[in-house]
Amino acid sequence: MDHVVVVGAGLAGVRSVEALRAHGFAGRITLIGEEPHRPYDRPPLSKAVLLGETDSTVVDSDLDALDVHLCLGTAAKGLRDGVLETTEGELEYDGLVIATGAAPIRLRGEGHQHVLRTIDDALALRSILVPGARIAVVGAGWIGAEVATAAAKAGCAVTVVEAGEAPLLSALGGEAGRHTIPWYGEAGVELRLGALVGSVDPDGLTLMSGDRIEADAVVTGIGVRPAVEWLKGSAVALDNGVLADEHLRTSLPNVVAVGDCANWWSRRYGRRLRVEHWDTALGAPDTAAATLLGEEAVYDPVPYFWSEQFGRMVQFAGHQGAADRLLLRGDPGADAKWALCWLTADNRLTAILTVDRPRDLVQGRRVVEGGQRLDSARLADPTVTLRDCIMA
Template identity: 75%
Template sequence: MVVGAGLAGVRSVEALRARGYQGSITLIGEEPHRPYDRPPLSKAVLLGESDSTKVESDLDAMNVTLRTGVAAKGLRDGVLETTEGEIPYDGLVLATGAVPVRLRGEGDQHVLRTIDDALALRALFAPGVRLAVVGAGWIGAEVATAARRAGCEVVVVEAGDSPLSVALGPEAGRYTAPWYAEAGIDLRLGERVASVDPGGLTLAGGGTLEADVVLAGVGVRPSVDWLTGSEIAVEDGVVADEHLATSLPGVVAVGDCAAWWSRRFATRLRVEHWDTALNAPEVAAATLLGENAVYDPVPYFWSEQFRHMVQYAGYHVGARLVRRGDPERDATWTLCWLTDDDRLAALLTVDRPRDLVQGRRIVESGQRLDVRRVTDSSVALRDCTVT
């Protein structure tokens, strides 16, 4: 059984069948829709380039029973409790994803997580509409990009000292701040929101901000509240080992809800990215079927914002930042995070796809780098390794 009919859930089903599992599979999803992809929601869908992001997977051909509009309510050994009653299982994949964090207040606020969210938000975009985006993270930047192209008057309110400060740190995030002004967006840094009220926002520092539409883009939390009281370890997600096995026998976890142990980075990670939902199910399926597979990727993410392709790979916490090129002058640039012994822990690239591909391989290999050569953007990253 697979709980969660997003990309991670569908890929889990496909992986089980590809590995020869012939038993019955039930795929349960809380939404009324067939499985669909989420990354295009803040890109192609908001921009009006697509109305559907359905995952191309023939569940009928794989003899999978899809039950939409069914929510998980609890779990005990061998039994899943749902809104439609108890369902026994022999093996279980938890792929329930994450839910957006909402702001305090009585005013209307939008979030962006589902296809319905995206279509409802897009319908409000029009020239002159005043949009307040709370949070200058990945989602906030992409929504602001789409809204501005539609002619909205956009204000982005960010509690940190720079965009992407939570994801990348203030030093790295500040290099993206000029993009907002160039797009005609009012970026307000160091400003906290007290509440969402009818007609706009009340700011923690005093004053109000008038808005016709408010988007809360302040992050998500793993969808695990339904596991409260269940006999499974939960800590910022479902606790899983390097095989994606949980503390409950016969249960694995994948995607946004999984907090798995990374051998590579020697820490527990919960990665809310498409790449994780795409690839983790292969290991989860192998583990369920008794194989000894290990999930130890280099996390990867991309974002399209303000006509830039921004890509990130690795895990940079605790590493030092090295600039490759000059983000304040160059049209394209890369930021590298290096460990104490000059190994590449992570990199962020802006319109430099070759750096991303080569850098991701270097992170995987664990090679040391010549820091002087790394800072020279005319030298290919693969030529910066120390043999």
């Protein structure tokens, strides 16, 4: 293998380059990025950048020292065996890493809607978060909550519109999301649940109910779709992203996939997972690089994510799909620090959500990895450390 092309210059792409070199690949590497900016981190966009704490999140990686040919402002257009088609022409490759990430979903309507995916998006949005500005946020998921947090802190009048019965509904489920509802009122943010958007208008939103929400700016945070349109018609199998096995191999020889666009098979959970989180972009490239170079490697993490919203550090680890019940550690109504555990019928932890309980998160992630059974009575007591709930 002489030439490896990495498509996508985000964190997953950069880490793929680093992993290739770390595994001893001495051939040519070309890194292609659609944006004109040097590779940067995305999580701070909705946090530090939006809050005005920094203007840059460039990834700390010396691409020159790694001997990488960086092609910015270049988009992938198509793929056939051994050839990548781009807006700048064709590139032949021996190995290919697909790391094109995801693109935000937009609502219908004639009005301008802000999304938050790129550094340019974040800087443009930050410029309108001024005292007194009326900001309508569509979606009370992770991004919507973080945008609302920044807007409220900037002194804006914020309304969050959510189609579901609770914030974080699709990510965590209604029972977990309902515990976060009071956070909005405490921050002075109006939260409208069960509200479907009909259209985005030049002066705000029109709901399906006919109600109007006047706003100086609308921010849409209703999710993303894998950026894989350019792969349609190729030999790469697609279904909610790029289908990959537990080694991150795709259906096309010498092609692997990482990051938000990869839908890989998890041995741990016995199902496919596509995880749109920073931790995946950080960890998956090592497996992908090893696989591409003919080594035996399996990607099977316990997914992890964090969010900073309304003055709280919210962390999540695991996958709740296999759980049979939920158990609370602490009282969200009385205690600012609490955790929620997803358990199987035989009391094995599959996922944990923590609010300002970092030790629970660290220990809980290890318990999920280890698969130990827990004493649910002790687990319900927040004064008992989670590791002391493990049954002998």
